[in-house]
Amino acid sequence: MRTPLIAGNWKMNTTVDEALELVRAMKDELEKIAEVEKVVCPPFVSLAPVKELLSGSAIKLGAQNLFFAEKGAYTGEISPLMVADLCEYVIIGHSERRQYFHETGDVVNKKIVAALQADIIPIMCIGESLEENEREKTKSVVSEQVRAALAGVKSVSGLVIAYEPVWAIGTGKSATGEQAGETIAFIRHNIADLYGEGTAREMRILYGGSVSSANAAEFMQQPEIDGALVGGASLKAGEFINIVSQASAIKSRK
Ligand code: 13P
Numbered sequence: 001m002r003t004p005l006i007a008g009n010w011k012m013n014t015t016v017d018e019a020l021e022l023v024r025a026m027k028d029e030l031e032k033i034a035e036v037e038k039v040v041c042p043p044f045v046s047l048a049p050v051k052e053l054l055s056g057s058a059i060k061l062g063a064q065n066l067f068f069a070e071k072g073a074y075t076g077e078i079s080p081l082m083v084a085d086l087c088e089y090v091i092i093g094h095s096e097r098r099q100y101f102h103e104t105g106d107v108v109n110k111k112i113v114a115a116l117q118a119d120i121i122p123i124m125c126i127g128e129s130l131e132e133n134e135r136e137k138t139k140s141v142v143s144e145q146v147r148a149a150l151a152g153v154k155s156v157s158g159l160v161i162a163y164e165p166v167w168a169i170g171t172g173k174s175a176t177g178e179q180a181g182e183t184i185a186f187i188r189h190n191i192a193d194l195y196g197e198g199t200a201r202e203m204r205i206l207y208g209g210s211v212s213s214a215n216a217a218e219f220m221q222q223p224e225i226d227g228a229l230v231g232g233a234s235l236k237a238g239e240f241i242n243i244v245s246q247a248s249a250i251k252s253r254k
Helices: 016-032 044-053 080-086 095-100 105-117 130-134 138-149 177-195 197-202 216-220 237-253
Strands: 005-009 037-041 060-063 089-092 121-126 160-163 204-208 227-230
Touching: 005 089, 005 204, 005 237, 016 044, 016 237, 037 089, 044 060, 044 080, 060 080, 080 105, 089 105, 105 121, 105 138, 121 138, 130 138, 138 177, 160 177, 177 197, 177 204, 177 216, 216 227, 216 237, 227 237
Parallel strands: 005 037, 005 227, 037 060, 060 089, 089 121, 121 160, 160 204, 204 227
Antiparallel strands: none
């Protein structure tokens, strides 16, 4: 059985005070919801204070990025060792990083390797663009992204994949549960080809892209979808709690 996971990617939102306020607003309700792993990923500057606020809590902390070198002259970057001190998870290869910060498959691969070495669980993001989707290239694109990101990686135990079609991110236009379920099943086949059936069966693969309380159930009902990476809706305490609670209700029925 794969434990469902709902992660909130806050992106470049919230000051430290706002981050603490948001966590305070959802902490107690989230604590009450069983059988779902809950992760919040605030901006770097809020990780330490949020960690303190979450001490003793079951809510886990994730970073939104890291750099692959351990330390040194890389002005403005954050190393895996720094993240490992604070976080259990790290989002890697988000399409916004690929698009705005020119992260290639090779860079994503180095970051995955560095995160795993530092014992941080990567939430590895993949997904096709609108144009690729329209040209029916989804499968070849996600296959290639998986292969590039995991090149040379021997064990992916614990690693999480988030399938986030680029056209669904921040657009209010989500994939259907069925579309997402089908692509995620295909991603799992790719993992089986690379790492064997057992690893594929254990790997959690999330959907991301305009997930809200209004459509969360549609995704959670898909047996192949193990949770969600939530952007905009994770910045509203009530929305995030609602999504986590739907995941718990639906997944614990199965
Ligand atoms: P939205 O939920 O705002 O579409 O963002 C999805 C996302 O990019 C999560 O990483």
